[in-house]
Amino acid sequence: xxxxxxxxxxxxxxxxxxxxxxxxxxxxxxxxxxxxxxxxxxxxxxxxxxxxxxxxxxxxxxxxxxxxxxxxxxxxxxxxxxxxxxxxxxxxxxxxxxxxxxxxxxxxxxxxxx
Amino acid sequence: xxxxxxxxxxxxxxxxxxxxxxxxxxxxxxxxxxxxxxxxxxxxxxxxxxxxxxxxxxxxxxxxxxxxxxxxxxxxxxxxxxxxxxxxxxxxxxxxxxxxxxxxxxxxxxxxxxxxxxxxxx
Numbered sequence: 160x161x162x163x164x165x166x167x168x169x170x171x172x173x174x175x176x177x178x179x180x181x182x183x184x185x186x187x188x189x190x191x192x193x194x195x196x197x198x199x200x201x202x203x204x205x206x207x208x209x210x211x212x213x214x215x216x217x218x219x220x221x222x223x224x225x226x227x228x229x230x231x232x233x234x235x236x237x238x239x240x241x242x243x244x245x246x247x248x249x250x251x252x253x254x255x256x257x258x259x260x261x262x263x264x265x266x267x268x269x270x271x272x273x
Numbered sequence: 274x275x276x277x278x279x280x281x282x283x284x285x286x287x288x289x290x291x292x293x294x295x296x297x298x299x300x301x302x303x304x305x306x307x308x309x310x311x312x313x314x315x316x317x318x319x320x321x322x323x324x325x326x327x328x329x330x331x332x333x334x335x336x337x338x339x340x341x342x343x344x345x346x347x348x349x350x351x352x353x354x355x356x357x358x359x360x361x362x363x364x365x366x367x368x369x370x371x372x373x374x375x376x377x378x379x380x381x382x383x384x385x386x387x388x389x390x391x392x393x394x395x
Contacts, residue, residue: 195386203366260384261307
């Protein structure tokens with residue numbers, strides 16, 4: 160079945176440090192890939208997505224590239240801020256395969272200190 | 274702006290009572306909605322798939338008689354936690370699947386999440 164594996168946290172970085180959160184997936188067909196962010200006490204917000212191989216999703220300085228050859232969708236940001244402290248979830252879906260839900264990774268908690 | 278709303282955002286109830294949580298899709302019709310549960314510092318666990326006009330499909334291990342789901346219209350699904358107990362305390366999140374895109378710039382076949390409902394059972 161479909162699955163998502165993302166690096167275990169928590170991750171603690173100093174402000175302006177470089178961020179990488181690894182995400183790999185297993186899926187049949189051609190999944191769409193997503194990164195969601197959850198700020199403390201809130202629901203999930205879509206951060207970025209990519210729907211086909213070699214697509215790069217980007218938003219708010221974050222980016223991730225859909226790598227079919229390595230089945231990966233790693234999240235990166237060149238310079239993190241304290242306000243980026245949150246939990247980040249990698250997820251996949253297989254659209255056009257019926258009304259299937261998103262499959263989530265376990266989440267990676269990021270703490271950015273000033 | 275928000276495309277999926279949940280009500281209430283926070284609820285405290287006594288053990289043994291029932292609580293209803295509403296999930297509404299705004300500006301688009303959702304034949305399918307999903308209900309997730311999230312424990313502290315953990316990922317989202319899919320509880321059930323709610324289909325408009327038919328019975329919900331529950332994931333393995335989720336008690337359908339305890340977590341009643343009703344999807345009576347194309348914009349509303351409800352989750353009722355019956356005879357709640359402290360172990361039901363959790364963060365419940367719904368999502369709605371946009372099939373055709375609806376109004377605005379909604380993407381088809383994309384899930385839009387509600388802000389979540391924090392349930393505390395005392």
